Amino acid sequence: MQPKTKNTLQEIGLQLDRNQFPRVYNGGIVKPGDTAIVSLTPGKVSNHVKQRQRRSETRSWQGATRRQRTSNRSWTPSRTTSFICSSLRKNYEAELDAVQEAYPGTKIWHQEEGMWLLTESLVLPELGKKATFLCAIPYSPMLSVRSWGFWTTSISIEWIGPRHTNFPDGSICAFEIQDKTWKSGDSIIKLLDLYSLWALRQEHLREIGRWPGRQSVHNSHERLTELRDNEYCGCALSDRLYGDCCKRSDLSRNQLANAIEFWIHFARQQHRKPPHAITNFISERKTLPPIKNLLL
Numbered sequence: 001m002q003p004k005t006k007n008t009l010q011e012i013g014l015q016l017d018r019n020q021f022p023r024v025y026n027g028g029i030v031k032p033g034d035t036a037i038v039s040l041t042p043g044k045v046s047n048h049v050k051q052r053q054r055r056s057e058t059r060s061w062q063g064a065t066r067r068q069r070t071s072n073r074s075w076t077p078s079r080t081t082s083f084i085c086s087s088l089r090k091n092y093e094a095e096l097d098a099v100q101e102a103y104p105g106t107k108i109w110h111q112e113e114g115m116w117l118l119t120e121s122l123v124l125p126e127l128g129k130k131a132t133f134l135c136a137i138p139y140s141p142m143l144s145v146r147s148w149g150f151w152t153t154s155i156s157i158e159w160i161g162p163r164h165t166n167f168p169d170g171s172i173c174a175f176e177i178q179d180k181t182w183k184s185g186d187s188i189i190k191l192l193d194l195y196s197l198w199a200l201r202q203e204h205l206r207e208i209g210r211w212p213g214r215q216s217v218h219n220s221h222e223r224l225t226e227l228r229d230n231e232y233c234g235c236a237l238s239d240r241l242y243g244d245c246c247k248r249s250d251l252s253r254n255q256l257a258n259a260i261e262f263w264i265h266f267a268r269q270q271h272r273k274p275p276h277a278i279t280n281f282i283s284e285r286k287t288l289p290p291i292k293n294l295l296l
């Protein structure tokens with residue numbers, strides 16, 4: 001990584017630690033935000049002022065990232081009939097021109113139950129790779145979006161994870177569902193902006209060695225195995241660093257019992273990875289799986 005790019009990454013990371021807004025520009029480029037500190041509770045939307053040239057802000061990025069508890073999810077055909085909401089579909093379709101402008105080159109496939117989007121985010125200028133997102137957006141308010149991120153170049157594809165991805169399918173966890181940072185029917189551009197910022201945080205983790213900003217990791221085994229001491233703790237008191245917060249109590253627990261409990265309840269002894277249908281599509285760009293196969 002070029003020093004200038006790394007400096008930008010560090011600057012945005014420091015801002016995230018201080019609850020300051022980065023900004024997302026067309027093409028999914030993330031830049032440092034204003035220096036004014038905005039205080040808000042995770043999940044709440046601030047009244048931060050937009051400037052004209054700024055297309056959109058990921059205003060609720062402070063919503064801590066946490067993988068969803070997906071022990072009941074699988075990549076198998078749903079036995080339940082999804083409720084298709086035509087107004088939801090119209091909502092999404094009405095935004096597609098703006099999506100094309102915000103994320104040029106976005107490809108869209110329509111299915112009866114929802115739409116697939118394939119988009120690219122530059123994330124940082126001169127990063128040398130793009131974050132490619134494949135997103136399933138259902139037309140049912142009862143189903144959540146499901147998306148996967150990949151670092152792509154002209155010769156390589158690499159899944160982005162496993163930090164802050166869901167079990168077991170490795171899909172993106174960029175916000176807490178219960179925070180309502182993004183919910184069914186909300187702006188697709190905002191969703192893609194949140195993903196662009198999620199990818200930037202992933203790159204920060206790789207290059208700088210820590211996840212920047214607040215996060216939610218409520219399970220002690222997860223915290224022990226994933227969090228660095230100098231990252232924000234994932235507990236409810238997440239304005240403290242892990243080394244100064246829950247690490248000592250996490251270490252004092254019965255770690256084997258914790259690990260077994262965690263794997264039984266959340267991970268089902270599976271490692272996170274995208275389903276073959278998804279990785280096949282990303283590499284071959286031929287056949288997309290039916291959205292109805294997404295069981296939530």
Ligand SMILES: [Zn+2]
Nearest residue numbers: 233235245246
């Ligand atoms: Zn803690």
